[in-house]
Amino acid sequence: MKRDIDKHTAGAETEAETKTTPMTMIQALRSAMDVMLGRDDNVVIYGQDVGYFGGVFRVTDGLQAKYGRQRVFDAPISEGGIVGTAVGMAAYGLRPVVEIQFADYFYPATDQIVSEAARLRYRSAGDFTAPLTIRMPCGGGIYGGQTHSQSPEAFFTHVCGLRTVMPSNPYDAKGLLIAAIENDDPVIFLEPKRLYNGPFDGHHDRPVVSWARHRMGDVPEGHYTVPLDKAAVFREGNDVTVLTYGTMVWVSEAAAAEAGIDAEIIDLRTLWPLDLETVVASVNKTGRCVVVHEATRTSGFGAELAALVQEHCFYHLEAPIERVTGWDTPYPHAQEWAYFPGPDRVGAALKRAMEA
């Protein structure tokens, strides 16, 4: 199931220097910001603890030292303020890349994200725009409990005007972050923290394999982009289509392998606007569809995916669309692995999709 890197970069606008080095997702994200801070002096980076300390996940480590406190600086603990000032900066002409320390803390910034950033271009008919990027570590699998494990993507995909992106590996992480910073629309950039150091297939009892020793860990050092709005066929297959993103890409891969099902795994990468063409082509091919995400089930983004598949592939479907998601409960702490949709639950759904 080796997915060679070149095919993967198909469609990726690559000015990459040929030299690649093994990087974790953290290093890849840092490299993206480093490249952009170097290329465009309108790029500024701020958020809680991102300056001198380099971020609680070390993602911005060393950037302030390299680019100074006018470009990389800490911010007061006020998500509304961070995003509000970023909107003002973007209106001025900068390209702010702000961090919300945990996706779970975005709620105080909702008004500035939804009513302001997402609507600026539309309500001013293009007079003012908000080319800003908001990075948010998200997802569970690290015993983070209720307020360090949530996956709030469905809030953002429901807001027109926002682009919602979630990478599943270092290569995509860097390429997508650079594309997000260069994009003139506001981008919500969700980073699955469980994948920061290495892929995670849901078997929490097994040791973590670092990205550095993984085929997807080779990341070009220079500037390159992975296109927004383009899904990737993470694994080609013929029996069933799995629509997923983030950590669940790796869980699905493991589930399919263990269940012995030749699943075609689609890594959406950009959740909205969605690359519907790739999704429909795959489901029409396999005739079966399983949607997998960590976030809670009701009104999750999976509901939208299932609706779209039903609308566009109805006459190709041979089984009901399955959804494997987190339960409709707050994210528990001790019961992490009962909540986290692991390979068993995904495997069971795959089997149900095959047998119906």
Add this chain to the structure above:
Amino acid sequence: MGTHVIRMPDLGEGIAEVEVVAWRVQPGDAVVEDQVLADVMTDKATVEIPSPVHGTVVALGGNVGESLAVGAELIRLDVEGAGNAPAAAGAVADEPAELPHGFVPEPERVEEAVASIAGAPAAEAPAAAPAAPPRPVQAPALRLAGEKPLAAPAVRKRAWDLGIELHYVAGSGPAGRITHADLDAYVAGQRRPPAPAPDGRYAQRDGEETVPVIGLRRKIAERMQLAKRRIPHFTYVEEVDVTELEALRVQLNARYGDDRGKLTLLPLLMRAVVLAVRRFPDINARYDDEANVVTRHEPVHIGIATQTDAGLMVPVVRHAEARDPWSSAAEIARLADAARHGKATRDELSGSTITITSLGALGGIVSTPVINHPEVAIVGVNRIVERPVIRNGGMVARKLMNLSSSFDHRVIDGMVAAGFIQAVRGYLECPATLFVE
């Protein structure tokens, strides 16, 4: 002079037998090419059979209402020239000739008969001159999926106006072309509408009444659907000689009818079932397919399917094993009355471990009863009919009754079901055993 035999045409869709609906000619009539000789019918369509040749009718292949096998002789004609049949076997008497021993309708002969009737399985087809070599026209297979239907623009426009999808209309024209007549037939729903009779008996009616499915009717619908969806039914039909049983019943009613009440067959059958389930406990059981558990019940609570004004209800005779026929009969009567007047309580309508259903006089010869979920078996009683039967070499009139019983194949194997029914049959055919065991 030659003989030309017209055989029953193959009307497609694997139909084996075709019924003769009407003869248009009698032996001795002179017929002209294309003249319609007979109407034959399958459950799909009525078809007129034209004569492919000029000639005089010699013999008809059967009488009206009779079913002839495809390829069997339909009409025999005397014709000029060689005809298509082998040297006529002398003057063929008109009594139904047995197929000559060893006569097998070779394929090309059938082919020829069919070839002579070109076109699709409906009415007037262009006849071919007998002398013409068999034209290379294969039998008109129904059009392949995806093949565009052949129809003239006028027909297409009319079809669109009538909202008909031409793909579903059988074309009677050459090469399956769809004619206006085909559309009419399709609209009239396959049967040619009889000519409108002058008096009101056959006046066309167009009213419709919508009845909401609510209350008991909705409940019945849901239960039936649940049973059909969840339970892979298989039905086993056995014929039971109830002559002895009926005789016993009559004697018992004569002797004890006044003080103990009249017995119908049902209480006796219940007794037989009670005895039989002792040897086949799997039958008197309920199957919870979600918990994957079969519960075999010691008590035999027998559901009695009862028709009421509101619809079918199934009151339950509890502990049938502890009741003699008369007690069962009394309980049945009580429950039936309660059900019919809507006074049956929930308990009286639930808890059955096996069900018996009977349509009484309208029993029919075979039925496929639906199991009363979550039970695993249901015994259906068909009508009793007196028929000649061979007993020790002699023909005797016996009273025979079918038992059509359905079983849940997930938990009841064929052999078990058959064993159970044979046991019931054994008791019924030797009624004394009902009272001994």
Add this chain to the structure above:
Amino acid sequence: MSQSQPLSLHVPEPTGRPGCKTDFSYLDIHAAGTTPRPPVDVRYQDTAELAAGMIRVLDDGDDAVGPWDPQLDRDLLLFGLRTMMKTRIFDARMVIAQRQKKLSFYMTCLGEEAIGTAHALALRDGDMCFPTYRQQSLLMAREYPLLDMLCQLLSNEHDPLKGRQLPVMYSVKAKGFFTISGNLATQIPQAVGWAMASAIKGDTKIASGWIGDGATAESDFHTGLTFAHVYRAPVILNVVNNQWAISTFQAIAGGESVSFAARGVGAGIASLRVDGNDFLAVYAASCWAAERARSNLGPTLIEWVTYRAGPHSTSDDPSRYRPADEWTYFPLGDPIARLRRHLVKKGWWSDADHAALQAELEAEVLAAQREAERHGTLIDGHVPSAASMFEDVYKEMPEHLRRQRQQLGV
């Protein structure tokens, strides 16, 4: 106070209600000219008194007195008067148009015209204002064409915002007027952010954020103060205390016994409290704050004390919650009348001049309205095509929006 007295909730109540004359003593007005003018590099602590007092230049005799007198020349004052009158006439005309159903909605700034006008004159081109829906006088002062404002109000085919925004929600980047949001106080942190950006780029432009007394209760207001102080952002934060937030008296927003300006001092920001109806005081205080910002000395919070003479909007009737004639005895008077009397006193103006200017401005507004209506109004259907509804959601229109427009069929 004996321990045993039962507790009770204090809910602030205005002194005046319909049928009960308002006692405006709570305004704590100081005599004109009595407030010292500190240097722009004053420490924020030393503005505590300014934040509690009230800077005024025009005294009750309509003379310009005290250290804050900007000594403005005739032309600038006349331009100020003209702009305030033009705003008031425009507002009045639009309320009539709304009653005629040509507009769906309108909001006047009756009684507050001096604040936007004088402040705009104190700023430079390129400075960016982050206004609320009651600072149309900023646009008037920067001479934004009435036709464009009217087409936005009418949502017609020439509406620069393609019919997408509620009337009065202008957006004019060229005139330093940030797109107005319906959500309250969101523009305050944005103004601070814009100022931070200007600082980061070593620019000389400053930002000016606006907010009403009621909206200062929003968290965004306090966040703005924190970020402005933390990053010493070159921004002026203006709290227009016009006493009312729809039917909510300013005390409910926290103005009872403490001024809004005092909040600035609490946040480490130099703060002033100024008579909003005094054209000269507004100009002077605005200059002071602008100079402080442009000198990298950081932000200034200014509380402009004024009175919302008109209703909140065309959907509001203030006589339901306050005395209908309350404005007539509002101590700070009418900004236009005070400047007019000052100009007459200085011999720069006369009643005849005033009447002529009033007529000229009314004609100008009427002509602009006629021309705008020729491009259609909301009710006659000549609004921007529904096809434009799908543009500007993203920079490039994604496929799903193209398909939805096909389904609409426009």
Add this chain to the structure above:
Amino acid sequence: MAETYDSTTLLVIGGGPGGYVAAIRAGQLGIPTVLVEGADLGGTCLNIGCIPSKALIHAADAFHQAARYAGESPLGIRTAPPTIAIASTVAWKDGIVGRLTGGVGALLKKNGVRVVHGWARILDGKTVEVDEGGAPLRIRCEHLLLATGSQAVELPSLPFGGNVVSSTEALAPSTLPGHLVVVGAGYIGLELGIAYRKLGARVTFVEAAGRLLPAYDDELVRPVATSLTRLGIAVHLEASVLGPADDGRGVRMRDGGGTESVLAADRVLVAVGRRPRTEGFGLEGLLLDMNGRFVHIDNQCRTSMRNVWAIGDLTGEPMLAHRAMAQGEMVAEIIAGRRRHFTPAAIPAVCFTDPEVVVVGMTPQDAARLGIDCISAHFPFAANGRAMTLEATDGFVRVVARRDNHVIVGWQAVGGAVSELSTAFVQAIEMGAQLEDVAGTIHAHPTLGEAVQEAALRALGHALHV
């Protein structure tokens, strides 16, 4: 100047065959209709296409016949060499065009269609602005029908202008050129080239493909090729035009072998094909699904946008007036609420060269490509009495039918005046006729039509006259 406003139910852009038929039919069905035409009613077909070209061809034939009688006509007729005043020929042609376009105008008026003369500009899927010269008229509609047709393809290397003309100018010549070079040996190029030759001009063809009429098969083209040779027309195949000659009188050409040369010419007709007219009226603003350069439509002529329809050349091949008309009629009926689909069994295509060529339905090669087992049979006009009496014995009639049920799937013919046989051909296919039907029909004798019956008999294995 502020716009004036109007509204209607159906708005048709384009007054060509597709547009005006749709408008007439809509009028008949009581649908309020406005038709916008920027140039003349009748579009390409009536003004600069089908009709004028047939008129010119007829005149050229007549002149050619007369010229033969001046030579050695087997009929024994002797005349003095004829002359032709091309200007009056063009006037005669314009008369016909005028009568027809007038007729269309009358039909539209009779059926209550409001015709707006002016260039339309699409503002959105339901609003069009027309510049009638005065104040712009803005019309809102519930249904928008795009019938803007096609225009001649211009070679970048040889732009129109000066002595480089398109078919439009070639149909209204003020003078006859001494030597005409025709770039493109498709049906338009050949029709006009042959006509000009018969009018006396020297004609040379430059065709990129390997043979004439690349769209048709060899058998059909061979008689045309011999006819060109007989008429003394030079043909350069696998040759392409590089640009105008340096002296501006002719073209630089590169032949199949790659050698370049200059072809002197008094006039150059560029007829390398037509492309859909999709620019200049705001169509791109609708963001419609496209099918290459054409507007994508379904079998009811619906575009991807609700209640926006497209018909005729704008929607793709075959670019034929009668296809556009059928589509136009259907769209009007659908808008009137009827259930209609555009699913013809076949659309006839006629090429008015000398000899004429007709193609309807499948050729043997088409059938083979689609994997349909077919029988095909020819009947040469050489064996047809009528053809002989018309001195037109070149060519043949060819029938293609399914081997299994003899249903006819294709007719082709090449020969003098075979265009009129297209009626019999397309009716047979549309009615789903079998070989036996045509063979069993008595065709009048002596007519060219007999060849049709004989072709069917031959396919059945028992032709009588060959």
